Amino acid sequence: MFEKKPRACCARSRRVTDGDAHLEPRRTRHRRPQANRPEPAPAVRHARRARGETSPAWLLLAPFLLAFLLFFFGPALQTFYLSLTESSLTRTSGFVGLANYATLVQDPSFWASLGNTFYFALLTVIPLTALGLVMALLVHRFVRFQSWLQGAFFLPYVLPISVMTLIADWMLQPSSGVINYLVGGQRAWLADVHWALPSVAIGTVWWTVGFNMLMLLAGLRNIPAELYEAAALDGARGFTLFRAITWPALKPVMGTALLIQLIASLKVFGQTYILTSGGPYNTSRVTLHYMYETAFTQSDAGYAAAVAMAFMVVVIALSLLARSIGRRAA
Template sequence: MRDTLTPQARVQTGVPRTTRRRPPGGPIALLMLAPFLIAYLLFFVFPIGRAVQLSLTQSSLTATGPFVGLANYVQLVGDSDFWASVLHTGTFALYTVIPVTLLGLLMALAVNRLVRARNFAQALFFLPFVLPVSVVTLLWQWILNSSFGLVHALTGTEVAWFGEPGTAMPTVAFVTVWWTVGFNMLLFLAGLQNVSKEVYEAAELDGAVGWKSFRFITWPLLWPVTTLVLTLQLISSLKIFSQVYILTGGGPFNSTRVVLEYMYDTAFQNLDAGYASAIAVAFFLIILLVSLVQAALLRGRS
């Protein structure tokens, strides 16, 4: 029975006051969290703080320069090369986010319908994702080589896929989709397998089969997974660097130079750590803003 006596009533009636117990294991839990907290502070918080500090100075890679305040950010606002790299990064995101999400969903739907060969198909589609970026880029450099590549041997075309401004970025995006779609397929497949069969059976009795079943059952129940895939893929696409740098090196006339590559060139070729840090901080804020906007839109859709 619930006790409704107030503390004053307890004193007057002589009923002992109940003591609020703290949950046990507080120091132990803090001790167990300590390794993560130390690593988080050391490898995440401290580098961010150091980058912000360097962005306010005119520093090189080897020495901290004089304090210049917001001069690097003022220069960044009028830097056409920076905004061109932002545009290239956004273009790459447009080329990859929606296709890799849609293809991952379609592949998951196809694999989920299999019975005997499901594990084989799942492993086959996921296999490219486990390859390192160096292997993926070397493979596609050979396949798309304009002189002796596989595409050239089959079609007879001599297109410099990674050497033309009009084809370099779409080709890099295609390679990225091929490389990463298997991971998204696994996420969607896990979501599909969590949908109860009884839901489909009840809907089938009401006439919801085929497209109606997907539209009114599968798609709404997969929306949380879709939100996760879109968010992860957007952040990953905005942080693109490795495959662009290896496949194109910035591309013809810098047509594929993304923000992280511009930051790399500024820091390690121009030896300007202060300005490179300003690029990093500004791009971090851009990614944070885009992610928050996307999260708000997806939350509204759900």
């Protein structure tokens, strides 16, 4: 008797459980159907997350972008309109359309100044980057003297252009200059047709090479030391380390330095204006100097605006080309 009761209980509980199992679908059958909301795709979720993360960045960049539009595109549009007129510094005669640009294409003085600008860029961009790399390697190599070397190399860059040109003019003097004392003779470097622009370029390299040194030094310090240690364990030494580790890691920084120096060299004006005034015989007159003379000496603001617009297109095109080449090389 005592053995049959548990069986009955088990059977009863089994029936109750089975009944509950049969009743459960009936309950769900009478429920109100709910709308199925599909899960967003991973790409959609990622886009929403990225949009939320970049919103504060756009808010922080908004003042700079507004100032950029106000102080760049506003004057650029005004300059373009001025280039379509026959204007002086004090009056606007009338609308002449593309006449200033037609004159510009046939102007030998403009093309000569543009050639001088390219020549100056050729004399400065590569030497500035190469010397900056050598200086950065020296500072990075001699740890004990890093502060002294870094300060000595960067010090000329903080000088104003007036002080830099005074020092360069003193060094290039025919009778008492340091350069003539070292090479011998009494050459008038800044008055020589062949040496005027290279002399200005040499002074510019001495003046601004510290900026490139600082950029490349920051790139060197970002290279993990573990890479050099692993290569040293494999037997790499000296130039092999530079070729296999340092040079590939510095390529992005080198590209940025080259682009910055290219734009700065194309926009040269102060050095040539103070040291040579464009001479002798306009052999050192660059494009910005020619634009300045056209606007303020000849009082032809419309034609000077056309020169400015054409030169802006040249600088932007060369900058985009250099950036594209740098990306492919990297």
